[in-house]
Amino acid sequence: GAGVSQSPSNKVTEKGKDVELRCDPISGHTALYWYRQRLGQGLEFLIYFQGNSAPDKSGLPSDRFSAERTGESVSTLTIQRTQQEDSAVYLCASSINWGALGYTFGSGTRLTVV
Amino acid sequence: ILNVEQSPQSLHVQEGDSTNFTCSFPSSNFYALHWYRWETAKSPEALFVMTLNGDEKKKGRISATLNTKEGYSYLYIKGSQPEDSATYLCATNFGNEKLTFGTGTRLTIIP
Numbered sequence: 134g135a136g137v138s139q140s141p142s143n144k145v146t147e148k149g150k151d152v153e154l155r156c157d158p159i160s161g162h163t164a165l166y167w168y169r170q171r172l173g174q175g176l177e178f179l180i181y182f183q184g185n186s187a188p189d190k191s192g193l194p195s196d197r198f199s200a201e202r203t204g205e206s207v208s209t210l211t212i213q214r215t216q217q218e219d220s221a222v223y224l225c226a227s228s229i230n231w232g233a234l235g236y237t238f239g240s241g242t243r244l245t246v247v
Numbered sequence: 248i249l250n251v252e253q254s255p256q257s258l259h260v261q262e263g264d265s266t267n268f269t270c271s272f273p274s275s276n277f278y279a280l281h282w283y284r285w286e287t288a289k290s291p292e293a294l295f296v297m298t299l300n301g302d303e304k305k306k307g308r309i310s311a312t313l314n315t316k317e318g319y320s321y322l323y324i325k326g327s328q329p330e331d332s333a334t335y336l337c338a339t340n341f342g343n344e345k346l347t348f349g350t351g352t353r354l355t356i357i358p
Contacts, residue, residue, distance in 0.1 A: 176348035
C-alpha cells in the first residue's frame with residue numbers, strides 16, 4: 134500500500150484480556166519495527182523483523198508480548214493478559230531494508246487497559 | 248545503555264518567533280541522526296536524516312545541524328506558525344538497525 138497501515142486505531146480492553154494489533158507495512162519493505170510510547174515516556178523499541186531472519190525480540194517487556202510476521206507482509210503484535218501498564222500508543226514502522234536511512238511509521242494503535 | 252536526550256521537554260513559543268531545541272547522544276559508534284515531527288493522532292513524519300559531522304539540512308522554515316564529535320544536533324524553526332505545534336523526536340542508530348529515540352520536545356505555538 135501507499136503507507137503503513139495499523140489497526141485498530143483505538144482499543145479499550147479490560148485488564149486480563151488478550152489483544153492483537155495489526156500492521157500492514159509498505160509493499161517491498163523488508164524491515165518492520167514495533168515501538169510503543171507510554172504516557173510521558175519516549176518511544177520504546179519492542180521488536181524488529183528483517184526479511185526471513187530471526188526477529189530481534191530484545192525490546193519485548195515480558196513473555197506476555199509476542200509478535201509474528203508472515204514473510205515480508207503483515208505483522209501482528211499480541212499482548213496476553215493485559216495489564217494497566219500496557220496502556221500506550223503502539224507504533225509500527227517499515228523500511229526498505231536494514232540500515233535504511235529513515236522509517237515510515239503508521240499512525241499507531243492507542244491501547245487503553247481499564 | 249544508549250541514551251538519546253532531548254531538551255527542553257516542552258516549549259511554548261509565540262507565533263512568529265523563532266526557536267530551537269537540542270538532541271544529544273553518545274558520539275561513539277554513530278551511524279545516523281533522525282528528526283521526526285509527530286502530531287497528535289497522526290504518524291510520525293520524517294524531517295531529516297543526517298550522517299556526517301557538520302551536516303546541515305533545511306526544509307522550508309525548519310533546519311537542523313549535526314555535530315557527531317560532541318554528540319549533539321539542533322533543530323531550528325524560524326518564524327513559528329500554529330501548524331508547527333507537535334512533538335519533535337530525534338533518534339539515532341548507533342551502528343545497528345533499530346532507532347533509539349529521545350523522549351521528544353513538545354512544541355506549542357501560541358497564536
